[in-house]
Amino acid sequence: MGKLFLLFIGLSLLELTVMIQVGTVIGALPTVVLIVLTAMVGSALVRQQGLKTLLEAQQRMQLGEMPARELLGGMLLALAGLLLIVPGFVTDLLGLLLLLPPLRGRLADRLVKGVRVQGAMGGFPPQEGFGSSPEPTLHDRPGTTIEGEFERKE
Incomplete structure (x- = not known):
């Protein structure tokens, strides 16, 4: 079987076990209310941090x-939102951990480390640290100019 399938089954069983345990301690209705409340609060936090990440990415592009780290940070925020919406306490905990900027930054750094993006301009240099500016910018690097024509259609 695939590892992702086993992870899905294992996480589902863990969620059910935790929900049953919490339900026996605080009751069924408070458990359901708590799950819905964490989804609502989590989605508001994801929206707030997502807008901040989008603004940071736009500044880097300007x-x-x-904005590799910002893009990965945005993807990790989307994963956090998904984890917070999925009913359960374990996924809520994982989603809340991904909402912490230092942890999200470290994860993004690990994902980007050593990756070199190649594009029409010859690529961008590897970047240091989450949210830091690399020394040479795109404007400082020699590149290839591609001439072309465009037509505006309205």
Whole structure:
């Protein structure tokens, strides 16, 4: 069987076990209310941090830099939102952990480390640290100019 399938089954069983245990301690209705409340609060936090990440990515692009960490941070925020919406306490805990900027930054750094993005301009240099600016920018690097024509259609 695939590892992802086993992870899904294992996580589902763990969620059911935790929900049953919490339900026996605080009752069924408070458990359901708590699950719905964490989904609502979590989605509001994801929206707030997502807008901040989007603004940071736009600033980097205006400087001619590749917003790789911001893009990965946004993807991790989307994963956090998904985990918070899925009913259960274990996924809520994982989603809340991904909402912590230092942890999300470290994960993004690990994912980006050593990756070199190649594009029409010859690529961007590897970047140091989450949210930091690399020394050379796109405007400082020699590149290839591609001439072309465009037509505006309205």
